Amino acid sequence: MNMGIRLASAPLSSSIPTIISSSSSTHSHTRQLNHHHHHLFSTFASPHFPFSLLSRESANLNPRRPLLSFTRYTPCKVSRGQVEVEDGVNDEACELVNGIELSIGEGAESIGAYLFKAVKNNNGTGILLLSDIFGFEDSSTRDFAYRVACNGYNVLVPDLFRGDPWEKDRPKPLFEEWLAKQTLQRVSNDITKCTKWMTDEFVAAGISKKLGIIGFCFGGGRVIDVLAHDQGVCFGIGVSFYGTRIDPSVAASVTVPVLFIAGDNDPLCPVSALEEIEKSSKKGLSKVLVFKGQGHGFAHRPQSPEEDGDAEKAFMVMRNWLYDGLVLGK
Numbered sequence: 001m002n003m004g005i006r007l008a009s010a011p012l013s014s015s016i017p018t019i020i021s022s023s024s025s026t027h028s029h030t031r032q033l034n035h036h037h038h039h040l041f042s043t044f045a046s047p048h049f050p051f052s053l054l055s056r057e058s059a060n061l062n063p064r065r066p067l068l069s070f071t072r073y074t075p076c077k078v079s080r081g082q083v084e085v086e087d088g089v090n091d092e093a094c095e096l097v098n099g100i101e102l103s104i105g106e107g108a109e110s111i112g113a114y115l116f117k118a119v120k121n122n123n124g125t126g127i128l129l130l131s132d133i134f135g136f137e138d139s140s141t142r143d144f145a146y147r148v149a150c151n152g153y154n155v156l157v158p159d160l161f162r163g164d165p166w167e168k169d170r171p172k173p174l175f176e177e178w179l180a181k182q183t184l185q186r187v188s189n190d191i192t193k194c195t196k197w198m199t200d201e202f203v204a205a206g207i208s209k210k211l212g213i214i215g216f217c218f219g220g221g222r223v224i225d226v227l228a229h230d231q232g233v234c235f236g237i238g239v240s241f242y243g244t245r246i247d248p249s250v251a252a253s254v255t256v257p258v259l260f261i262a263g264d265n266d267p268l269c270p271v272s273a274l275e276e277i278e279k280s281s282k283k284g285l286s287k288v289l290v291f292k293g294q295g296h297g298f299a300h301r302p303q304s305p306e307e308d309g310d311a312e313k314a315f316m317v318m319r320n321w322l323y324d325g326l327v328l329g330k
Contacts, residue, residue, distance in 0.1 A: 007324035029328045060210070075299070097149045104158070104197050111190050112159035115141065123152035125326050126198045126211045128235075129221025130191070130226075131157060133179075135165025140301040141216070143239045148214070152320055152327075158194045160187055160219065184225070191226055201232050210236030212326050216300050217268070221245045234249035237325035239318050241299050242269040251277045260320045261314050263294025289317055 104111045114136055126147055131141045136157045145155045150327035159165075161182055161202025166175065198211060213235050215223035227238050228250045238258040240246075246269075251258075258281070260274045271290050278286045291298065291310045298307040299314040 022298075088313070097146055099146075099149075102156075104194055111193060112136065112163065113194060114145070114157045116145050116153075116155040116157075118149045118152045118154065121152045122154065123327050124205075124207050125209050126155050126202060127153045127155045127322070128191070128194060128198065128211060128213045129155050129157045130167075130213070130215035130222050131160060132217035132219055132300075133161075133166040134168070135159060135161050138165070144216075144300045147315070148319075148322075151323075153212075153322070156194060156198055160190065160191060160222075162186075162190075185221075187222060188225060188229070191222065195226075195230075195234050209326065210234060212237045212322050214239045214241070215243060216241045217244055217297065219243075220269075224254060224258070227256055227258065232256050235285055235309045236329070237322065239321060241314070242266055242296050244268050246277070248273065248275070248277055248280070251281050251286075252282075254285070255282060257287070257321075259318065260286065260288045260317065261291070261299060262288070263291045263296070263298055265293055266296045268296050287321075289314070 017198045059158065075199075097116055098119055099114060099116045102115055103111040104113055120196055129139060129141070129145050129148070134141070136142075136159045141157060145157050162180070164178075170178070197212070202209065202211075210232075211234055213223050213226060214220070215238075220240040223238045223240045223243060224246050227235055231253075232255045236256055238256065240258060240260050242262045243260070260278070262269045262271055263272060264271050271288070274288045276289075278288045291314065294310055301313045302308045302311040
């Protein structure tokens with residue numbers, strides 16, 4: 001049964017069904033973007049904002065965050081790069097998305113990342129995007145981040161696995177051993193460092209907007225950990241796509257709106273668990289959107305025309321959620 005729900009306090013153009021059935025979609029095409037870091041942060045948000053650190057031509061830029069402490073920059077190195085992006089979006093704004101490779105921090109503790117910046121329609125809002133187990137260099141993750149940037153955002157995708165993402169050709173019996181090496185404390189510290197870098201950049205640019213956070217699979221589970229720890233200090237909204245290993249007791253302490261997107265055929269992210277989180281969320285902040293017949297990963301790595309259609313619907317719901325909560329709700 002389809003039920004209309006409101007996904008944010010600001011009005012949407014239409015109500016969103018909690019359960020959506022599959023449909024077809026158009027095929028995507030591949031384009032290659034050339035990135036020039038001297039354009040990327042000529043301003044962080046718009047021509048009216050002062051230069052941020054990343055506006056400088058120098059390649060050596062200096063970006064666990066103490067809460068509310070934005071005065072000290074950790075080092076950040078910038079390099080030029082190229083990325084191949086698959087997308088079927090015809091939005092003119094997509095022609096003006098730039099990106100750069102970053103190294104946040106120093107030495108053995110530095111964190112690789114990729115930053116996409118909307119140029120034409122930048123709304124001055126930052127999004128931290130946490131990948132699935134295949135890491136920040138995975139083409140599906142970067143394609144998705146690129147498309148979010150097309151909608152006006154500055155999207156940072158960090159390397160959660162320090163150069164050691166799960167590879168599809170690895171023997172499956174080795175997965176738990178690999179995952180055990182990705183300690184949640186280390187991952188949490190890296191996310192905190194990236195969050196501080198982003199908030200420092202916004203302060204330098206004279207912007208006070210809060211960040212949004214998106215995550216898939218492993219990253220979708222970490223979205224909840226981050227928001228529970230943050231308590232609304234830096235992040236104002238979240239989106240968790242089929243998050244794994246979510247602790248309901250941790251989710252209960254989240255204080256900002258979270259949209260959960262999942263399929264009802266996903267054993268890694270049981271819908272019943274998400275619905276319990278929704279029921280226990282503070283002030284009804286959490287919303288669950290379930291796609292009938294879909295399994296794990298359909299929204300950012302669709303494998304069929306039916307998944308393409310539902311991936312498109314999921315993206316549009318997410319887009320409205322972020323816009324209402326971060327841009328209109330600032």
